[in-house]
Amino acid sequence: MNKRLNVFLDDVRQCPEEHVLAKTADDCIELIREGNPITHLSLDHDLGSKEKNGYAVVLHMIEQGVYAQRITIHSANASEGKKMYKRLLEAQKDGNMPREIKVVHRPLPL
Helix, strand or coil, X not given: CCCCEEEEECCCCCCCCCCEEECCHHHHHHHHHCCCCEEEEEECCCCCCCCCCHHHHHHHHHHHCCCCCEEEECCCCHHHHHHHHXXXXXXXXXXXXXXXXXXXXXXXXX
């Protein structure tokens, strides 16, 4: 049986207790691909890489139709955090993401 995970995507902040840390978008996508159900996914946008950031994880979830039960956007980057949040809400509105998934935009200080 697969174990349930809480995943925290961030390259700077300390990982909360009971969460698995992913420091890159690729690490986070790999955790999603492994098939363990993710209870909570907390996403930062800016990850020190110009190529992949938290938005790439959002797009991956939408493309694959695989979501956490609860998704928090914790990026302090106001415009990009809102972009991630709005894209997830659009996916719910379009029927690509189940409406029962809770999406929250709650920026954390660095």
